[in-house]
Structure formats: C-alpha cells, structure tokens
Amino acid sequence: MSVILFYEDVQLATFQEAPCDRVCRRTEDRFQLLLRQLPTDFVSRNSCQRPYTFSICDTSGFSDYVRGGIVSQVKMAKKLSFKSLKASLVDPDILTTDFAKFEHPAQLHVAFQALHEFVKKNCRLPRPRHQADADELVNLTKGVNEKSSPCSRLELLDEGLVRKLAYVAAGDLAPVNAFIGGVAAQEVMKSCTGKFTPIMQWLYFDSLETLPEENEASLTAETCGFRNCRYDGQIAVFGAAMQERLSKLKYFLVGAGAIGCELLKNFAMIGLACGDGGELTVTDMDTIEKSNLNRQFLFRPWDVTKMKSETAAAAVKQMNPNMRVTAHQNRVGPDTEKVYDDDFFEALDGVANALDNVDARMYMDRRCVYYRKPLLESGTLGTKGNVQVVIPFLTESYSSSQDPPEKSIPICTLKNFPNAIEHTLQWARDEFEGLFKQPAENVNQYIQDSKFMERTLKLPGAQPLEVLEAAFKSLVTERPKTWEDCVTWARNHWQIQYNNNIRQLLHNFPPDQVTTSGTPFWSGPKRCPHPLEFDVMNNLHMDYVVAAANLFAQTYGIKGSRDTSHTIEILKGVKVPIFTPKSGVKIHVSDQDLQNSNASVDDHRLEELKTTLPSLEALSTFRMYPIEFEKDDDTNFHMDFIVAASNLRAENYDIPPADRHKSKLIAGKIIPAIATTTAAVVGLVCLELYKIAFGHAKLESFKNGFMNLALPFFGFSEPIAAPRHTYYDKEWTLWDRFEVTGVKPSGEEMTLKQFLDYFKNEHKLEITMLSQGVSMLYSFFMPAAKLKERIEQPMTEIVTKVSKKKIGKHVKALVFELCCNDENDEDVEVPYVRYTIR
Known part of the structure; x- marks a missing residue:
C-alpha cells in the first residue's frame, strides 16, 4: 500500500x-x-x-x-506468487474454514487425489454406499499418502473420512454447488479485476455433519441407489426416505429479494415442498426495481414493477413444476397476524428469513420462539455473509444477541465541520427530510389532530419552539401561491445555506483563528470553508434551484416546471436579502458542547406563535403533501436535489464531489449485494435446512457461519446454546413456558383470582405483577377498589378492558408475562404464560 x-x-x-x-x-x-x-x-x-x-x-x-x-x-x-499445480499437490497451502475439523483438509487433499485415480482406473465415481468401492478408495488413498513427500505425508490416515467420501462421491447437492460456485465465481472475479485477495491456495469444504447423526446404517447401496429421477444426486447422499421427507415439508419464506430468490432456486432444486402435503409460502410486499436485476436472478427486465413474490414463485415453478408454492404480498408484522395466525404457524415445519432489516428479523424471531419453529437466518453485506440457525429447545434465538449500533456522524460535523462526501450527503438527506417531509407532516397534524399543540408543548428542550416555528413558516411566511414563489423560496434558501451560513461560521471562527493551546482552529479534520456566489450559468446551482423549487411546490400541491430558461427569467426578478454576519451567535464545536448547552426557550415567542398560527377554521380545506424519499425514480427530483445539495456543500468545504451513482449508493443507504456472496450464503443455509428436515438434535451438528470472500475468510462454529435459568429445582430456557387452559369444556373461563390461585397452588409461585403486552392486568400495589373490581372477572374480559382492544377471533391464546415471588418471598425469574382461550 x-x-x-x-x-x-x-x-x-x-x-x-x-x-x-x-x-x-x-x-x-x-x-x-x-x-x-x-x-x-x-x-x-x-x-x-x-x-x-x-x-x-x-x-x-x-x-x-x-x-x-x-x-x-x-x-x-x-x-502474489503461487506454486504450480504439481508443486502444490506435493506441498499444499490450505485455507482452513472450520477449526472443529482441523484435520479434514489435509486428509481430503490426499483422498481427492486418490479419487481421481479411482475415476481414471474405473471410468466412474464410487457407487453410493458401495463397500467394495469404498475399500478400493481407502487402499488408493494409502498408496497416494505413501508416495507423498515427507513434509506432507499423513502420519495417520482417517479411513472413516475416506469411506464417507467414497459413499457420497457420486452425489450432487445443489446447496454445496451453490456454496462452492459462489466462492469459485468470486475467485474468477478477483482474477479478472485484480481486486481482493485470492485464496492461497487450496480450500476444502465438507458438511459431513449433515449426514444422519445416529442411524447412518439406514443408508445402504439400495436406499441410496439411482432411480433415474432429478433427485438422484441427492438420494445418493441421503437416501430415498430423506428425499420423501423433504418433499412433504411446509415452509414459510419471508422475503423474495436477493437471498429470497437464491433460496427459492435451491428449494426447487432439492425438491422441498414438491410432494403430497408439502407447501411453500413466500411473502414480499415489494415490487421489482431495475436495480434489483443484477443479483435477483429470477427477475428479468420485463418484470420491472411486478410483485417480487409472484414473479419469483412463477420462475421457480418453471424450474420445478412439482413445487407447491403460494405467493403473498404481505408485510410480516402485527398487522398481518390475522393471516399468519396460530393455524398457519402450527402447520409449519420451519421458517427461512430473507429480510433486509433488523426489526422484521426480530419480529419473525419472536414468532418462531412462540410457535417453537426452527428459523434459518442469513444476511449479506458486499463480500461478507453470515448464517445463523435457530433450533427450538437447543439454541439461543436471533434476538438473544445483538450487533453493536452503527456509528453515526456527529451532529456538529454534519452541521458545520464536514470533511468527507459522506458527511455532505447525510446533510443533504437531512435537508430533504427537514424541508419536504417533516414540515408538511407537522402542518397536517396541526390541522387534523386536536391534541397536536398539547403534545408539542410537552416536547423536551427547544423542540416545541422549533416545531411551531417550522409550522409558522410553512403556513404564513414561506407559504407559496405560485410557481414563481417556489423559485424565489429555492433561490433564497440556496443563499442561506451556501453563502450566509458559511459567512456566519467564518465570522465566529475566522480562517486564522487559533485555539487556547495555540493550534490553528481550522486544522485536523476541520476544513476551512468558503462561501459560494450564485450564478445562473452554473449548472449545479441551477440544478439545486430547479429541484428544490419543484419539491417545495409538490408539498403545497402547486404544479412545478422543468423549463430552466423560464426559471432563469424568474430568478432575474428575485431580490435576495442582504446578509450581515452577527455577533453573539452560538455555534457548537462538538456534540459534547451541544449536549452541555442549556438552550433557553423564548417563552414570549412561543406564546406569540400559539396565537399567530392560522386558525383551524381558516385551514379547514388546506393540507400539505409530505414527500417520502425515493431514490430510484429519476424523474421525481429527489436525487437531483440530493446530488446538488451535497456537491454544493462539498464545494463550500473543498471536498471532492460525488457523481449521481455514488451519491445514490450513500444517500439511499443501499446495502451492496453481489450474487457470489448470496449464492455461497444460501448454500450454507440449505445445508442447515437438511439437518432440520432430517431431525438432527445435537448442538454440534449445526453450524453458524461467517465469511468474507474478499479476504478470504471462512469461520464456522456450533450455535450458542439457549441460556438456562432456574426457579426452585426447575430449569428452563426461552423455549419453555407455562401452559394454562383458560376456558373449561363447559365454556366457563378462569377468573383473575383463579389464575393467581392456580400458580400459588400448582407452582408455589406468588404473582406480584401480571401483564399482557403493554397492559398491566394486576400488581400487588394495585388500589384495593380496582383489585376488587377485577378479581372475579374473566381474564379475557380484563385484557379487553385494559388494552381497549377486542381479541381477534383468529387468536387461540394470549401471552402473559409474570413477576413472581417464591415461598421465601424472593423474586424469581420465570417463563411466560401461554393462556389458551380457544
């Protein structure tokens, strides 16, 4: 470097x-x-x-x-220098992928050489589970090992491992192909582009733990023999019975994007849900965008604007007509629990996530824990990828551990001291929200919500004044009536941001200012800015005015214009107020200064705004139109504004500008995704799916994985076991719960008193607090009158009254959280309650 x-x-x-x-x-x-x-x-x-x-x-x-x-x-x-194939066969450099199988790569290096000799000798691969062929491969491997150089010769040959290689050598598994194919394709890209570090020099990967844990003897030459069907390669490894089990699985795939498309392809190849009783449900509420086509390979240019789930389902049906797949367009969440209800989840064999946000992942994780269903979780970020498997009663859940929060850009850096294009782009995104979304939303709330003023005045610090000032500007001082007014506003706002504010900053902190220690103030990461002068002949200046004016017009329902020449004519008549920097203006140098400052609220101005805002009667027919940022529509002025606003600020601070493509990646917070990583990650996911389908029950049989194809790095480890807790002598994990049947066969429901007594008598636990969601149903400090009112009421009636929500007919059970004391009056941690009502 x-x-x-x-x-x-x-x-x-x-x-x-x-x-x-x-x-x-x-x-x-x-x-x-x-x-x-x-x-x-x-x-x-x-x-x-x-x-x-x-x-x-x-x-x-x-x-x-x-x-x-x-x-x-x-x-x-x-x-980089590589050994020749001849030299590296004798003295291999091997990249280790799984330290739990540290000895495997060296053993497989010799065994695969013997396998090539076997094929050369017999013109075929060893037959599935054929003992004679396995014996022959073992003998050939011994011969290869004996001929090896002293430095690479194995002291002890793992004959069991070599036999397994012989047993499965004729197999062909789509997930293994996906993983090896993704890794190999990335190596080709490295060779073509010279980017990233290639593998040095051999990589051996095995997933032998996918084979049956105990009863491997059930796999014989007969059960694994070829049947002249599309699944012969898979049957050769796992047997016909396992193939039948795959075909009957009921799975829920959440998301049909990059990972979702790759999962669907693999599901079709392995025959998941392709037999009687099998069913695959895939849901995704998004439509196909042009930018999806480079990695979401089930989609074609003519599919743009179509629903992802429907298009992907139709594509895999062409791959495997026997696949039983149903496409939905629903967002998973509380709003769709009527669709994905108890009956839906209880019928599933498992869930596979293909999501792009943590909130949805955590929601699906909670559902899988509640319904005790296996969850396959994965994600990619450029050349990085990870796989996590969640198994009921065995592993921790996805939500059990969380990534550290992403580092955010300091506010003062964004406002006054940017030094990178990422800073100016984030500033431009904040500008977009603060100009074209938040003010419109606040105005609409002011008009429609009778408690808007009351809630606003309860906001902390100077926020009430800021919100009301913005509303006053939107409704009075800056409210446009014509397109010309919008152009005038855009021109004046340009002047404020790129000239006036910079001049005020330089007035507070002149270019030659030094700190108390004698160091120049404008040093280190602080770039000394300079103000810009507006010029109608400067394309960037005009791009900003045209985009800002059109977006401002949209928020008021005013028709905009793309006619630059007409806009220039309007600008000739705009009189820009003369600005003079003021003394006494406070500019915070760091976020710590900002936090420590006690911003005083001008109570007089606050009262003035409350009385001078237009009355609701005068605004009865008025509304504004908040704009949601959309990066992929090149005609909506959104990215035009972002690019112009960012690059103008970059010019203020002598930061190299960014073109539209780079600006879209950063401002749109686009997570880079490439097909190679996606293929490799999904291959690992489907290997874990095999284990779930085949009933693996040992923690060490499952693998969480992380990789970075760029380095390259591969790391596999067994999942973390579910943390264990105890009360009395009872041990429990997040997968355990109390099962309480709330309604008797006669139709009579348990009252609160009966519920409390049940736990005291059956579990020797005194409930001190009882809640359902955010609703507190009972507590030891509850007023006596309220307790007397509730104590004889049925549990569902209490839930309905406290939550002020009806219990849907699709709900079979309620979840209660408990705080309990044991017989020694000590607080103990206990599982939640599943209270069955239907």
Whole structure:
C-alpha cells in the first residue's frame, strides 16, 4: 500500500503501508491528513523508515508553508506468487474454514487425489454406499499418502473420512454447488479485476455433519441407489426416505429479494415442498426495481414493477413444476397476524428469513420462539455473509444477541465541520427530510389532530419552539401561491445555506483563528470553508434551484416546471436579502458542547406563535403533501436535489464531489449485494435446512457461519446454546413456558383470582405483577377498589378492558408475562404464560 503526498497539486512524496491512527484518520480506502507543521526545507528526519511513518522530500522550491495539505491513500498492487499445480499437490497451502475439523483438509487433499485415480482406473465415481468401492478408495488413498513427500505425508490416515467420501462421491447437492460456485465465481472475479485477495491456495469444504447423526446404517447401496429421477444426486447422499421427507415439508419464506430468490432456486432444486402435503409460502410486499436485476436472478427486465413474490414463485415453478408454492404480498408484522395466525404457524415445519432489516428479523424471531419453529437466518453485506440457525429447545434465538449500533456522524460535523462526501450527503438527506417531509407532516397534524399543540408543548428542550416555528413558516411566511414563489423560496434558501451560513461560521471562527493551546482552529479534520456566489450559468446551482423549487411546490400541491430558461427569467426578478454576519451567535464545536448547552426557550415567542398560527377554521380545506424519499425514480427530483445539495456543500468545504451513482449508493443507504456472496450464503443455509428436515438434535451438528470472500475468510462454529435459568429445582430456557387452559369444556373461563390461585397452588409461585403486552392486568400495589373490581372477572374480559382492544377471533391464546415471588418471598425469574382461550 502506498500514500502519495501532494502540496498545491504537486506530488511531493510517497510512503509505504498505512499510517497509524495517531497521525491520520482513515475511512475505508481513503484518508485525509492535515499537516500541522511542514517547514519548506523539510527533508526526511528518519533515515530508517518504519512501517507506520512516512517522509516527504525537499520542499524548498515551494512558497512558504502556511498550513493544511491533504494526503490521499492509493492502494498499490500486491504481487502474489503461487506454486504450480504439481508443486502444490506435493506441498499444499490450505485455507482452513472450520477449526472443529482441523484435520479434514489435509486428509481430503490426499483422498481427492486418490479419487481421481479411482475415476481414471474405473471410468466412474464410487457407487453410493458401495463397500467394495469404498475399500478400493481407502487402499488408493494409502498408496497416494505413501508416495507423498515427507513434509506432507499423513502420519495417520482417517479411513472413516475416506469411506464417507467414497459413499457420497457420486452425489450432487445443489446447496454445496451453490456454496462452492459462489466462492469459485468470486475467485474468477478477483482474477479478472485484480481486486481482493485470492485464496492461497487450496480450500476444502465438507458438511459431513449433515449426514444422519445416529442411524447412518439406514443408508445402504439400495436406499441410496439411482432411480433415474432429478433427485438422484441427492438420494445418493441421503437416501430415498430423506428425499420423501423433504418433499412433504411446509415452509414459510419471508422475503423474495436477493437471498429470497437464491433460496427459492435451491428449494426447487432439492425438491422441498414438491410432494403430497408439502407447501411453500413466500411473502414480499415489494415490487421489482431495475436495480434489483443484477443479483435477483429470477427477475428479468420485463418484470420491472411486478410483485417480487409472484414473479419469483412463477420462475421457480418453471424450474420445478412439482413445487407447491403460494405467493403473498404481505408485510410480516402485527398487522398481518390475522393471516399468519396460530393455524398457519402450527402447520409449519420451519421458517427461512430473507429480510433486509433488523426489526422484521426480530419480529419473525419472536414468532418462531412462540410457535417453537426452527428459523434459518442469513444476511449479506458486499463480500461478507453470515448464517445463523435457530433450533427450538437447543439454541439461543436471533434476538438473544445483538450487533453493536452503527456509528453515526456527529451532529456538529454534519452541521458545520464536514470533511468527507459522506458527511455532505447525510446533510443533504437531512435537508430533504427537514424541508419536504417533516414540515408538511407537522402542518397536517396541526390541522387534523386536536391534541397536536398539547403534545408539542410537552416536547423536551427547544423542540416545541422549533416545531411551531417550522409550522409558522410553512403556513404564513414561506407559504407559496405560485410557481414563481417556489423559485424565489429555492433561490433564497440556496443563499442561506451556501453563502450566509458559511459567512456566519467564518465570522465566529475566522480562517486564522487559533485555539487556547495555540493550534490553528481550522486544522485536523476541520476544513476551512468558503462561501459560494450564485450564478445562473452554473449548472449545479441551477440544478439545486430547479429541484428544490419543484419539491417545495409538490408539498403545497402547486404544479412545478422543468423549463430552466423560464426559471432563469424568474430568478432575474428575485431580490435576495442582504446578509450581515452577527455577533453573539452560538455555534457548537462538538456534540459534547451541544449536549452541555442549556438552550433557553423564548417563552414570549412561543406564546406569540400559539396565537399567530392560522386558525383551524381558516385551514379547514388546506393540507400539505409530505414527500417520502425515493431514490430510484429519476424523474421525481429527489436525487437531483440530493446530488446538488451535497456537491454544493462539498464545494463550500473543498471536498471532492460525488457523481449521481455514488451519491445514490450513500444517500439511499443501499446495502451492496453481489450474487457470489448470496449464492455461497444460501448454500450454507440449505445445508442447515437438511439437518432440520432430517431431525438432527445435537448442538454440534449445526453450524453458524461467517465469511468474507474478499479476504478470504471462512469461520464456522456450533450455535450458542439457549441460556438456562432456574426457579426452585426447575430449569428452563426461552423455549419453555407455562401452559394454562383458560376456558373449561363447559365454556366457563378462569377468573383473575383463579389464575393467581392456580400458580400459588400448582407452582408455589406468588404473582406480584401480571401483564399482557403493554397492559398491566394486576400488581400487588394495585388500589384495593380496582383489585376488587377485577378479581372475579374473566381474564379475557380484563385484557379487553385494559388494552381497549377486542381479541381477534383468529387468536387461540394470549401471552402473559409474570413477576413472581417464591415461598421465601424472593423474586424469581420465570417463563411466560401461554393462556389458551380457544
């Protein structure tokens, strides 16, 4: 890796490897370094360069150095040397993927050479579960091992492993093909592009734990023999009975995007839900977009705007006409629990997630824990991928552990001190929300919600004043009536953001200002900005005005215009107010200063706004139209505004601009997805599906996986066991619960008193608090009058009254959470209650 140092656009020097974090701030493949001291006669002060230092050449030919300067990191090509096939067969470099099988790769390296000899000798692969063929392969492997060089010869040959290779060598599993195919395809991409690090040099992967845990003897030459059907390759590995079991599975696939398409393809290939009794339900509420086509391979250009689930289901039906698949267009969540109710989940054999957000994942995780269904969870991020398997009564759930929150950009960096294009793009996204969505939503709430003012005044800090000021602007001072008014607003807003605010910032912190320690204020990550002057001949300036004016017009239902020449004519008549920087304006330098500041609320102004806002009677027929950001429609001005707003701010701070494509990726928060990673991840998911379908019950049989194809790195480990808790001598996990039948055969339902007595008598637990969702049904500190009212009421009646919601007819049971004391009056943690009502 090399870094090139420029001064006034002239290359000064380069240095090797990455500087340490003390010297520079690194962001992905670029970083910026603001030089603090650079004498004009500076020459390398270190005759011996260390890994994390760099030097610059003689600068005496340049003008006197003042401050600043930027170092840009340039990744240099790395030359890799590979052994020839002949040499690497004798002395292999093997990438380990699973340290639980540390000995397998070396054993398989010898065994596969023997397998090639077997094929050369017999013109075929070993027959499935054929003992004589397995014996022959073992003998051939011994011969290969004996001929190996002393450095690579195995001291002890694992004959059991070699026999398993012989038993399954004639097999052909779609999930293994998907995993190996994804990895191999990424290696081809590396070769073509020179990007990322190739595998050095052999990679062996096995999933032998997928075979039956105990009764492997049931797999014989007869049960695994070829049947001249499309599943022969799978039957050769797992037998006909297992294939029959796959065909009868009932599965729920949530999502039909990149991972969803790959899962559907694999399901069709392995024959899932392709027999009597089998059923696959796939749901996705999204439509197909053009940007999906590069990785969601079940879709074609003519499918754009169609529903993903329906199109994907139709595509896999063509792959395997026997597949029984039903497509839905529902979002999974509380709103669709009438569709995905008790009957639906209880009939399932498992759930596979193909989701793109954590909230939906956690919701499906809760449903699977409640209904005690296996969950296959996976995700990708560029060349990274992960697989997690959740097994009832065995593993922890998806929600048991959470990733750390993503790092956010400091507010003060966004507002006043950006130094990267990511900062200006996030600022532009915030501008979009603050100009074209939030004000319109607040105005509509003011008009429609009688308690809007009451709720707004309860907001903390200066928020009430900010909300009402924005509403006042939208309804009074900045309310447009014509397209010309919208253009005037856009021009004035341009002036505020790219000229006035920058001049005010420089008034507070002049370019030559120094801190109390004598260090220049505009140093380190702080770039000294400069104001822009509006020019109708500047395309970027006009792009901003046209986009902003059209979006502003949309929020008021005013017809916009794309006629730039007409907009220029309007701009000629716009009088921009003269701005003079003011003293006493507080600008926070850091988020800590912002948090520590006690922003005082102007109570007089607050009262003034409450009385001067237009009356609701005057606004009875008025409404605004909030705009939801949509990145993929090139005609809606959304990305036009984002690109222009970001690049103008970047120009303020001398940050290199970003083109539309890069801006869309960052501002749209597009998670990079590539087909290679998706294929490899889904291959691993379906290997776990085999284990679930075949009834594996040992924790060590399952594998959670993480990989990064770029490095390359592969890591597999057994899932984390479900944490165990105890009360008295009873042990329980998140998969356990109390089962209480609330309604007797006579139709009489348990009262609250009977419910409390049941736990006291049957489980020796005194309930101190009882809740259902966010509704508190009972507590030991409840007023006596309220307790007397509830104590003899049926449980469902209490739930209905407290929650103020009717219990749907589709609901078979309710979930109650308990706080309990044991016989020693000690607080104990206990499972939840499933209270059956139907």
